Amino acid sequence: MASSHHLPAGLPAPVAEPDGLDAPYWEGTREGLLRVQRCRACASWQWGPEWICHRCLSFDVGWERVEPRGRIYSWERAWHPVHPALRGHPPYIVALVELPQAGGIRMIGNLLGDPRQDVRIGAAVEAVFEPHDDGRPPFTLVHWKPVDRAG
Amino acid sequence: MKARTLRGCVAIAGVGETAYYKHGQSPEPEFKLALRAILNACADAGIDPRQIDGFASYSNDRNDPSRLAAALGLPELRFSNMQWGGGGGGGSAAVGNASAAIAAGTADCVVVFRALAQGQFQRFGAAPPATAVSGEAALTFPYGLISPAQRFAMRVMRFLHDHRIGPGAQRAIAMASYHHAQANPRAVMHGRPLTEEAYDASRWIVEPFRLYDCCLENDGAAALILVSAERARDMRQKPAVILGVAQGSEHRNGARSHNAPLYASASFTTVAPRLYEMSDLGPADVDVVQSYENFTGGVLMSLVEHGFFAPEEADEFLTLDNLVAPGGRLPLNTSGGNLAECYMHGLELQIEAVRQLRGQSTSQVPGARVAMVISGPMVTPVSSLVLGGEETM
Numbered sequence: 001m002a003s004s005h006h007l008p009a010g011l012p013a014p015v016a017e018p019d020g021l022d023a024p025y026w027e028g029t030r031e032g033l034l035r036v037q038r039c040r041a042c043a044s045w046q047w048g049p050e051w052i053c054h055r056c057l058s059f060d061v062g063w064e065r066v067e068p069r070g071r072i073y074s075w076e077r078a079w080h081p082v083h084p085a086l087r088g089h090p091p092y093i094v095a096l097v098e099l100p101q102a103g104g105i106r107m108i109g110n111l112l113g114d115p116r117q118d119v120r121i122g123a124a125v126e127a128v129f130e131p132h133d134d135g136r137p138p139f140t141l142v143h144w145k146p147v148d149r150a151g
Numbered sequence: 152m153k154a155r156t157l158r159g160c161v162a163i164a165g166v167g168e169t170a171y172y173k174h175g176q177s178p179e180p181e182f183k184l185a186l187r188a189i190l191n192a193c194a195d196a197g198i199d200p201r202q203i204d205g206f207a208s209y210s211n212d213r214n215d216p217s218r219l220a221a222a223l224g225l226p227e228l229r230f231s232n233m234q235w236g237g238g239g240g241g242g243s244a245a246v247g248n249a250s251a252a253i254a255a256g257t258a259d260c261v262v263v264f265r266a267l268a269q270g271q272f273q274r275f276g277a278a279p280p281a282t283a284v285s286g287e288a289a290l291t292f293p294y295g296l297i298s299p300a301q302r303f304a305m306r307v308m309r310f311l312h313d314h315r316i317g318p319g320a321q322r323a324i325a326m327a328s329y330h331h332a333q334a335n336p337r338a339v340m341h342g343r344p345l346t347e348e349a350y351d352a353s354r355w356i357v358e359p360f361r362l363y364d365c366c367l368e369n370d371g372a373a374a375l376i377l378v379s380a381e382r383a384r385d386m387r388q389k390p391a392v393i394l395g396v397a398q399g400s401e402h403r404n405g406a407r408s409h410n411a412p413l414y415a416s417a418s419f420t421t422v423a424p425r426l427y428e429m430s431d432l433g434p435a436d437v438d439v440v441q442s443y444e445n446f447t448g449g450v451l452m453s454l455v456e457h458g459f460f461a462p463e464e465a466d467e468f469l470t471l472d473n474l475v476a477p478g479g480r481l482p483l484n485t486s487g488g489n490l491a492e493c494y495m496h497g498l499e500l501q502i503e504a505v506r507q508l509r510g511q512s513t514s515q516v517p518g519a520r521v522a523m524v525i526s527g528p529m530v531t532p533v534s535s536l537v538l539g540g541e542e543t544m
Contacts (some may be wrong), residue, residue, distance in 0.1 A: 012281050014289035048407030076304035079355040082297050083278040094296045111296050120311050
């Protein structure tokens with residue numbers, strides 16, 4: 001089971017906010033869908049979730065499914081284990097991924113593949129859903145992997 | 152209405168600190184450290200502690216002004232102020248808030264302080280003991296994006312990429328702090344010089360930050376005594392007059408999940424122009440800079456946003472020779488700062504700016520008249536201030 005997850009077990013698990021703000025996002029990931037906020041009044045995209053549209057100040061902020069692909073906006077390779085679960089684990093890459101098809105919002109995940117790979121800002125990536133069915137409650141993370149251009 | 156400015160209204164009349172310790176090594180609890188720093192600052196200013204009538208701090212300091220006022224037997228408490236926001240972003244803002252109270256007449260003698268005993272409480276650089284997280288943390292912690300270094304590395308990575316800045320820029324900032332700490336007996340890293348070779352060989356914490364790009368974690372306390380500039384003139388020490396102060400951040404800097412529109416920023420692009428406007432000064436007028444080092448890349452962006460050089464000039468400007476007292480173009484972090492003096496959440500930087508204007512620094516810039524302090528890059532809100540001797544008025 002551990003081998004199906006990119007990072008070792010024991011890191012803090014995500015739970016939806018008790019006030020319901022981000023529930024559609026977490027429910028979507030369980031179904032393998034990427035949903036982000038989009039204002040029903042002015043069509044602006046918004047991420048992370050908020051109760052109001054930052055552009056037109058409408059409270060009628062809806063959720064829309066987006067194509068799970070983007071490009072690397074920035075990245076980091078973490079070496080120092082800041083959490084006990086990461087001790088002895090090799091370095092890993094966190095990517096900040098921009099979604100041009102959703103107003104340029106940015107999402108965070110791990111970049112899959114060789115942790116020592118060369119990372120290029122601007123490179124195309126696609127989402128990989130990682131279910132944690134044993135979570136309490138179960139949850140799904142969204143990682144990213146480089147799109148093989150030659151393939 | 153009178154002109155709305157703090158320029159020249161208020162001065163720092165006293166500074167004080169405890170001994171600085173490695174994290175977890177303070178022999179005394181945090182509240183006692185706070186009391187000691189405050190009494191030391193009063194002694195430096197030459198005032199009876201019973202003259203204090205206000206407190207200002209930042210970053211959710213745990214040492215509540217009402218307990219301090221009771222412990223110190225103050226006759227009256229008139230001002231209690233906490234600047235919102237984490238990290239060191241509130242360091243200069245707390246001075247500004249205290250100054251505003253004094254200028255407005257709602258307090259006469261305000262202490263700005265910060266105390267940290269991380270052995271007694273949670274360390275900053277380690278993950279908090281949570282098994283489940285929600286909100287913004289739910290979008291980052293499960294991916295191993297947890298610590299402050301991890302939170303800011305991607306801002307710096309993007310800035311270095313956008314402007315093609317090499318690794319020497321961050322290294323020079325680290326080297327300058329360690330260089331100045333060797334002259335400062337208070338510094339935790341006094342007697343521990345850093346070479347370029349040792350920097351280059353140091354381990355990655357999170358790329359693009361090596362070990363020496365990251366601040367220390369320490370125990371200790373520091374305090375400033377603020378009074379009106381008029382009153383400070385007749386006190387024991389040469390006053391360090393507040394010429395300008397500003398706080399805040401750009402449009403939607405706090406958008407969750409790293410969605411600030413201006414991402415590769417130290418958060419000062421709106422703050423710095425307001426600072427210069429109030430102080431009626433420009434970058435060329437600044438003799439010495441204390442710029443908060445949570446991570447060296449944040450200092451790099453802070454200096455750019457305060458107009459000391461363009462991003463494209465970073466590799467050329469950021470050399471050890473340019474950053475050291477007495478003769479560098481822009482002496483930086485002349486006590487050793489957060490990297491090598493003590494991580495007192497930047498309040499040690501305020502103290503060092505005052506000492507430069509008094510001529511009391513261990514790495515003195517000859518004739519320093521204008522000193523800048525830049526607080527807490529990459530968080531929101533951030534803040535910065537300019538101090539001057541009375542001759543700058």
